[in-house]
Amino acid sequence: MAYKDEKLHEEKVFKDPVHRYVHVRDRVIWDLIGTPEFQRLRRVKQLGTSYTTFHGAEHSRFNHSLGVYEIVRRIINNFENRPNWNEDERLLCLAAALLHDLGHGPFSHSFEKVFKLDHEDFTRKIILGDTGVNAILRRVDSKFPHKVAEVINKTYENKLVVSLISSQIDADRMDYLQRDAYFTGVSYGHFDMERILRVMRPMEDQVVVKESGMHAVEDYIMSRYQMYWQVYFHPVTRSAEVILTKILHRAKELYENEYSFYLEPYHFTSFFAGDVDLQDYLKLDENVVMYYFQIWKDEIDPVLSDLCKRFVDRHLFKYVEFNPNQQMSEWMELHKLFQKAGIDPDYYLVVDSSSDLPYDFYRPGEEGERLPIHLLRPNGELKELSRQSDIVESISGKKRTDHKLYFPKDLIEGLSNRSKTKKRILEILYG
Incomplete structure (x- = not known):
C-alpha cells in the first residue's frame, strides 16, 4: 500500500474542549503531528499576550492547528460523492489544514513586527526545507x-481547496473563534458551526x-x-503587546x-543581526523568550530591566483615547515633556492602533480584495451574502479603527508634586 493511502491500525483521537474529539x-x-516542528507549536500561545487580560487564554497554536484539521476533515467527509469535489485532494486539504500555522513564532505578530519577519514565509520554509515535516510530505x-x-x-490552482483554509468562511x-471564546470565557465567539458544515457545498472555485x-x-x-473588539483588540492586551x-x-x-x-542572548543574536535561518527560528519559542525576560529583569540597563519587570509581573501601561490625526500637537508636547521629566518617550509613550474589516464583498482591483461568501439558492443561482442579508450588509466594507495612547502612569505620578512638567502631562492625558 502506498504511504499516502496508509491508515493506522486503529483510529487515534485527541480529546478536545471545542470539538469533543479530533480524529x-x-x-x-499522525506522522506529521509527531514531528519536532509541529510539536513546537505547543510552546507558542494562540493568543499571544491575551493571557494578561483573560487568564484562561493559555491555549496554543498546537490546539488550534488540530482544530482546523478536524473541521476540514468533517467538511470533506460531507463533500464525498458531491459534484466539483475531487477525492484525490483529500490528503492535501488535511495536511494544509494541519500545517497552516506552522511558521508562527513566539508571541506571533508582535515578534514579527520588531524583526520584520513573516510567519507565512517561515511556514513555507519549514514545509520545503530540511525538516521532519518535509521528509514526511516527500514520502507521499x-x-x-x-x-x-x-x-x-x-496560490494553488484549485481555489476550492484554498477556500477551505483561507476565505471569509474557512x-x-x-476554529479560532470558538476556541478563543472558550479559553477566554466570553460568549461572543459562539455560533452554530454544525449547521454551517451541513449546508456547505463545493463549487468549482470556492465553498458556498x-x-x-x-x-x-x-x-x-x-x-x-464581536471577538475582534471585545477580545483580540482589548486595550489591556494591547498594553502588554506594547511593552513586549x-x-x-x-x-x-x-x-x-x-x-x-x-547573559549573552545567543538565541536572539541572529534576529538582532537580521540574519535569521530556519534552525535559529525553530529554536526560539515562548518558553525561551520568557526565560530571557526573567533574566533581563536584573539587567543594569534601567529601561530593559523596568520593561521586563512590567511584562513578567503584569505591571502594564495605562491608556487614554487618542486620535493621531487630530492630536499631533499634543503628542509632540507630551514627547518633549517626557524627555524633560527623564522618561524616555521612545519606550514609554506609545500610540497603538487597531483596525478590522469584519466582512467585505468583491471589489475588483482593490488592494486586499477578498472572495465573498456566496449563498446557493434552490435554483442553483449564487447570491453574494450581503445582497441577501440586511445584517451583513450593514457592516460590509466598513473598516473600524481604534487608537490608544499608552504610558507608565506610575512613573508620571512619581514625579514631584511641585513639578510643572508633571501637572502639564496629566492635564494633556486626562483633560
Whole structure:
C-alpha cells in the first residue's frame, strides 16, 4: 500500500474542549503531528499576550492547528460523492489544514513586527526545507510539499481547496473563534458551526453555503466582529503587546551598541543581526523568550530591566483615547515633556492602533480584495451574502479603527508634586 493511502491500525483521537474529539486515521497526518516542528507549536500561545487580560487564554497554536484539521476533515467527509469535489485532494486539504500555522513564532505578530519577519514565509520554509515535516510530505510524493505550501500560500490552482483554509468562511476562522471564546470565557465567539458544515457545498472555485443556512452565517460574521473588539483588540492586551515590543526593541538597540548583557542572548543574536535561518527560528519559542525576560529583569540597563519587570509581573501601561490625526500637537508636547521629566518617550509613550474589516464583498482591483461568501439558492443561482442579508450588509466594507495612547502612569505620578512638567502631562492625558 502506498504511504499516502496508509491508515493506522486503529483510529487515534485527541480529546478536545471545542470539538469533543479530533480524529486521526491517516498515517501521514499522525506522522506529521509527531514531528519536532509541529510539536513546537505547543510552546507558542494562540493568543499571544491575551493571557494578561483573560487568564484562561493559555491555549496554543498546537490546539488550534488540530482544530482546523478536524473541521476540514468533517467538511470533506460531507463533500464525498458531491459534484466539483475531487477525492484525490483529500490528503492535501488535511495536511494544509494541519500545517497552516506552522511558521508562527513566539508571541506571533508582535515578534514579527520588531524583526520584520513573516510567519507565512517561515511556514513555507519549514514545509520545503530540511525538516521532519518535509521528509514526511516527500514520502507521499516529491511534489506534495510544494502543493501543501501553495495551498497555504493561496496560490494553488484549485481555489476550492484554498477556500477551505483561507476565505471569509474557512476552517481556520471557525476554529479560532470558538476556541478563543472558550479559553477566554466570553460568549461572543459562539455560533452554530454544525449547521454551517451541513449546508456547505463545493463549487468549482470556492465553498458556498445553501441559502437556508444564511442565518447561521450571519451569526458567524457577527461573532467574528464581536471577538475582534471585545477580545483580540482589548486595550489591556494591547498594553502588554506594547511593552513586549519595546522590550525587544530595547534589547536589539543594546546589542547593536555592544552592551554587555548579564547573559549573552545567543538565541536572539541572529534576529538582532537580521540574519535569521530556519534552525535559529525553530529554536526560539515562548518558553525561551520568557526565560530571557526573567533574566533581563536584573539587567543594569534601567529601561530593559523596568520593561521586563512590567511584562513578567503584569505591571502594564495605562491608556487614554487618542486620535493621531487630530492630536499631533499634543503628542509632540507630551514627547518633549517626557524627555524633560527623564522618561524616555521612545519606550514609554506609545500610540497603538487597531483596525478590522469584519466582512467585505468583491471589489475588483482593490488592494486586499477578498472572495465573498456566496449563498446557493434552490435554483442553483449564487447570491453574494450581503445582497441577501440586511445584517451583513450593514457592516460590509466598513473598516473600524481604534487608537490608544499608552504610558507608565506610575512613573508620571512619581514625579514631584511641585513639578510643572508633571501637572502639564496629566492635564494633556486626562483633560
